[in-house]
Amino acid sequence: MSRIIVDRLVAGYGAVTVLRDISLEVGAGELVALLGVNGNGKSTLLNCILGFIRPRSGRIVLETQGRTVDLLTRSPHEITNLGIASVPEGRRLVPNLTVEENLLLAGGGPRGRKDIAANLAFCFETFPILAERRRQYSSTLSGGQQQLLAIARALMTSPEAIVIDEPSVGLAPIVVGQVIAAIRALQEARNLTILMAEQSFFQAIEVASRAYVLSHGKIIREFDQTSAVGDAEIRNAMMGVG
Amino acid sequence: MLILDLGLNALVTGVVLGSIYALVALGLAITFGLLHIPNVAHPAMVIGGSYAVAISNSYGMDPLVAGVLWAIPFYALGVILYEFYSRSFESRGRGNTLQSLTLFFGISLIIEVGLVVAFGTDLRSIRAGYIGHSLTVGFIVMPYRFLIPAALAPVVIFLLWLYMTRTNTGLAIRAVAYEERALQICGLDPAAIKRHAFGIAMAMAALAGAALVITGPIDPFAGRAHIGRVFAVVVLAGMGTIPGTLVAAILIGVAESFVMTFLSPSWAPGVAFAILLATLGLRPNGLFGALR
Ligand SMILES: Nc1ncnc2c1ncn2[C@@H]1O[C@H](COP(=O)(O)OP(=O)(O)OP(=O)(O)O)[C@@H](O)[C@H]1O
Ligand SMILES: [Mg+2]
Numbered sequence: 001m002s003r004i005i006v007d008r009l010v011a012g013y014g015a016v017t018v019l020r021d022i023s024l025e026v027g028a029g030e031l032v033a034l035l036g037v038n039g040n041g042k043s044t045l046l047n048c049i050l051g052f053i054r055p056r057s058g059r060i061v062l063e064t065q066g067r068t069v070d071l072l073t074r075s076p077h078e079i080t081n082l083g084i085a086s087v088p089e090g091r092r093l094v095p096n097l098t099v100e101e102n103l104l105l106a107g108g109g110p111r112g113r114k115d116i117a118a119n120l121a122f123c124f125e126t127f128p129i130l131a132e133r134r135r136q137y138s139s140t141l142s143g144g145q146q147q148l149l150a151i152a153r154a155l156m157t158s159p160e161a162i163v164i165d166e167p168s169v170g171l172a173p174i175v176v177g178q179v180i181a182a183i184r185a186l187q188e189a190r191n192l193t194i195l196m197a198e199q200s201f202f203q204a205i206e207v208a209s210r211a212y213v214l215s216h217g218k219i220i221r222e223f224d225q226t227s228a229v230g231d232a233e234i235r236n237a238m239m240g241v242g
Numbered sequence: 243m244l245i246l247d248l249g250l251n252a253l254v255t256g257v258v259l260g261s262i263y264a265l266v267a268l269g270l271a272i273t274f275g276l277l278h279i280p281n282v283a284h285p286a287m288v289i290g291g292s293y294a295v296a297i298s299n300s301y302g303m304d305p306l307v308a309g310v311l312w313a314i315p316f317y318a319l320g321v322i323l324y325e326f327y328s329r330s331f332e333s334r335g336r337g338n339t340l341q342s343l344t345l346f347f348g349i350s351l352i353i354e355v356g357l358v359v360a361f362g363t364d365l366r367s368i369r370a371g372y373i374g375h376s377l378t379v380g381f382i383v384m385p386y387r388f389l390i391p392a393a394l395a396p397v398v399i400f401l402l403w404l405y406m407t408r409t410n411t412g413l414a415i416r417a418v419a420y421e422e423r424a425l426q427i428c429g430l431d432p433a434a435i436k437r438h439a440f441g442i443a444m445a446m447a448a449l450a451g452a453a454l455v456i457t458g459p460i461d462p463f464a465g466r467a468h469i470g471r472v473f474a475v476v477v478l479a480g481m482g483t484i485p486g487t488l489v490a491a492i493l494i495g496v497a498e499s500f501v502m503t504f505l506s507p508s509w510a511p512g513v514a515f516a517i518l519l520a521t522l523g524l525r526p527n528g529l530f531g532a533l534r
Contacts, residue, residue, distance in 0.1 A: 017422040039294075050427070052423075052426075075426075075431070076423075076426035076427070076429055077425070077426045077428075077431045077432075079427065079430050080427055080428065080429035081429045085427065086427040088417055088423065088427060091386075092421055092423045092424045092427065093421070093424065094416075094417040094420055094421045094424045095421070096416065096417070096420055096482060097413060097416060097417055100422075104410065105410065105411060105413045105414060105417060105424070106415070106427075106429070108409075109410065109428050109429030109430055111429050112429070114409075117483050153427075154427070156428075157427075157428065157429055179244025180365070223295055238479055
């Protein structure tokens with residue numbers, strides 16, 4: 001069980017500041033949505049948590065198994081091995097490896113190694129289409145299948161938390177529903193801590209227990225009970241008129 | 243009948259030569275084929291391996307045993323060299339192909355000059371019981387000094403292929419040039435993977451050096467004759483394939499052997515270049531290149 005805490009984070013690229021004073025928290029076993037329209041800094045924030053971007057100031061810590069780890073001093077692969085997996089923007093699958101090899105690459109790392117057989121069986125059981133396509137190059141999968149593979153790959157590292165960047169992007173509406181449902185099912189089955197960035201909030205808030213709205217690099221709203229919030233209210237908040 | 247005999251002899255010679263070429267190209271199949279680093283110094287490294295093996299041999303060690311033992315320090319050298327390379331280019335985001343080529347060209351010269359200073363320019367050869375003997379099957383006569391290194395190639399290539407397809411590190415080596423971030427989110431350090439792969443490539447240079455010096459005497463510049471050919475082998479095989487290296491090298495060996503037998507030995511060095519150009523023009527992904 002792990003908890004991710006972001007505290008007064010400031011980050012950007014060169015002279016541009018993208019995130020200003022961001023504080024948020026993802027509790028153990030919670031599915032939290034990070035909502036915001038294009039270019040508001042969702043990926044930037046997730047990449048700070050994953051160690052790909054060094055913020056200018058602020059803190060990011062992980063609480064896991066009774067200890068508190070400062071993530072800002074860790075490199076991306078170390079953060080993975082602390083139990084935070086990633087389903088990144090653009091999926092980042094290895095095109096010249098097969099579906100199964102992509103999974104084994106993740107599963108054979110330091111963290112998932114001892115459970116590799118069980119994890120692989122679980123992924124193939126949860127996503128039968130991946131079992132069917134196991135010998136195919138990942139680049140030959142459809143967009144939706146690639147997204148499922150990216151999610152399955154995250155599971156192969158035996159994570160406690162997963163950071164997911166816009167799982168719905170580029171997918172047909174019917175597939176979006178399936179992908180989001182799969183994320184929800186996994187979160188419950190494995191009691192995962194999940195932070196999920198989305199801009200098509202409609203499905204995201206169905207499954208999330210809480211949501212933050214990011215606009216122009218700031219958290220402008222926080223919804224504690226997404227089920228009790230109307231769509232119009234969230235849409236307005238995301239558009240900055242709420 | 244004579245034509246048939248000549249043809250068969252050329253074929254067998256070509257297969258044997260090609261197998262040895264595969265061993266010489268194997269390190270490049272890793273650095274260039276998998277890591278996309280244009281290591282033009284690879285043939286010079288192979289000759290460095292030949293000299294290392296020759297030294298051990300002068301104390302009575304079997305050249306193949308020496309090649310296997312030298313593979314270990316060569317691995318370490320490769321790790322150090324990659325570290326130097328990545329610090330001077332890649333990590334600063336300035337790693338363009340032209341700069342890398344210049345660096346490895348420089349390394350090639352340094353190795354050659356180093357060998358000249360240390361050992362002079364005289365030809366250097368080794369001693370082993372089987373050198374000077376031949377295997378005769380029918381009318382085909384094949385010296386052991388070619389047969390033994392040629393037999394080593396499929397064994398080494400098979401083991402390397404197993405490593406690249408059956409181990410986590412092998413998968414990571416195949417992935418690292420395509421999607422570094424994928425490695426990181428799998429919990430693996432891309433820099434460590436590349437260092438390791440470069441180390442393996444240098445270890446292959448030690449083995450290939452042993453093979454080459456068994457076939458005949460070498461001098462510090464003997465690698466130069468191989469530069470065009472090793473790139474032709476890797477490009478014809480297709481970037482990223484290990485077993486393809488053997489097939490491509492044998493095709494080139496056979497082509498050279500036929501040109502030598504039926505046209506003129508002086509044309510043989512051009513064969514590899516012709517094949518390289520033809521591949522780039524007709525089938526840029528090579529025979530077995532991974533898609534994309
Ligand atoms: N590598 C970069 N260099 C410079 N600016 C960048 C870089 N990456 C992102 N930005 C800028 O930072 C801002 C936030 O980008 P970010 O990718 O975090 O947004 P996002 O919320 O994930 O958007 P989207 O929904 O389109 O993925 C944008 O204005 C973008 O132009
Ligand atoms: Mg984004």
